[in-house]
Amino acid sequence: MSVVILTEKELRRCVAVDHAAVDAVAACFTALADGKAENPPIMHIGIAEHEGDIDIKSAFISGFDRVAVKIAAGFYNNHKLGLPNSPASVVLVSACTGMVEAVLLDNAYLTDLRTGAAGAVAARHLAPARVETAGVIGAGVQARYQMEALKLERDFKRILVLGRSPANVDKYVSEMAERLGIRVEAAPDAETLVCESQVVVTTTTSKAPLVMADWLHPGLLVTSVGSDLVGKQELEAACLNRADLVVCDRWAQCSKMGELQHGDMTEGQVTEIGEITAGRAKGRTSEDQIIVCDLTGTGAQDTAIGNVAYDKALAACMGLTVEN
Numbered sequence: 001m002s003v004v005i006l007t008e009k010e011l012r013r014c015v016a017v018d019h020a021a022v023d024a025v026a027a028c029f030t031a032l033a034d035g036k037a038e039n040p041p042i043m044h045i046g047i048a049e050h051e052g053d054i055d056i057k058s059a060f061i062s063g064f065d066r067v068a069v070k071i072a073a074g075f076y077n078n079h080k081l082g083l084p085n086s087p088a089s090v091v092l093v094s095a096c097t098g099m100v101e102a103v104l105l106d107n108a109y110l111t112d113l114r115t116g117a118a119g120a121v122a123a124r125h126l127a128p129a130r131v132e133t134a135g136v137i138g139a140g141v142q143a144r145y146q147m148e149a150l151k152l153e154r155d156f157k158r159i160l161v162l163g164r165s166p167a168n169v170d171k172y173v174s175e176m177a178e179r180l181g182i183r184v185e186a187a188p189d190a191e192t193l194v195c196e197s198q199v200v201v202t203t204t205t206s207k208a209p210l211v212m213a214d215w216l217h218p219g220l221l222v223t224s225v226g227s228d229l230v231g232k233q234e235l236e237a238a239c240l241n242r243a244d245l246v247v248c249d250r251w252a253q254c255s256k257m258g259e260l261q262h263g264d265m266t267e268g269q270v271t272e273i274g275e276i277t278a279g280r281a282k283g284r285t286s287e288d289q290i291i292v293c294d295l296t297g298t299g300a301q302d303t304a305i306g307n308v309a310y311d312k313a314l315a316a317c318m319g320l321t322v323e324n
Contacts, residue, residue: 067303116142120149150201206234207231209236221284224292
């Protein structure tokens with residue numbers, strides 16, 4: 001049986017942040033809520049002697065042709081070797097036969113896409129109808145995808161960005177202004193960013209709160225995508241209690257490694273986003289609500305974006321690499 005091999009370069013030519021990606025991730029959240037997905041816990045392997053770790057995520061979603069098994073890594077000295085710090089690859093396995101159909105050597109590109117798409121799903125249901133300013137904390141790759149994906153759901157005119165490196169912030173301002181055709185400005189501090197925004201997305205690896213509860217204001221959506229391991233934290237725990245609605249991707253996961261690990265909320269006080277996409281729970285019901293959304297990333301999202309990428313590659317009739 002032949003196996004298709006797609007490189008990052010090939011994948012970038014055929015799949016991007018678009019409505020197809022957002023809709024696929026929304027469908028996977030619904031499948032999770034409907035009990036039509038098998039989404040096992042993340043396998044985390046710490047490799048302390050090389051300052052790295054490996055995470056394995058996977059999920060079966062009923063109706064999807066393939067199961068994605070993602071191998072993601074974080075080796076933070078790789079840059080010294082001229083290698084990416086967060087390499088990743090995805091193996092697509094037939095949901096019918098268990099045979100490997102494709103290997104996607106994406107270097108975390110698909111993870112970035114599906115995380116951005118998840119932020120867009122959250123905005124679709126949780127952001128106020130009118131967004132003038134979007135704030136993003138972090139100036140890296142995910143900060144770009146989050147704003148690009150948010151633009152699919154809300155036609156905002158301005159981005160405020162805050163990051164640790166002035167050089168990275170300057171680069172972000174220049175690139176995103178050109179990419180989205182809107183005003184992009186460096187925020188003087190986190191409080192100003194939050195207070196002047198209607199949607200705030202945090203995209204860092206922080207282990208200390210960056211957003212304080214006192215800054216939250218009526219009509220605000222705060223989405224955290226950076227807290228995805230034990231010990232990480234981007235929001236002050238009091239933000240959860242200050243919010244009128246708290247939403248997460250998966251309670252079982254977020255309560256252990258997301259923002260919810262730092263709060264005292266019970267499962268009954270939190271709404272999984274799949275319940276909203278499935279129509280059984282409500283998202284934003286008032287323009288004045290304060291909403292917090294905790295997204296840790298699920299294997300179901302990897303299966304969703306992996307299928308989208310593979311189907312788009314085949315439709316594009318690319319010169320694919322095939323091994324027998």
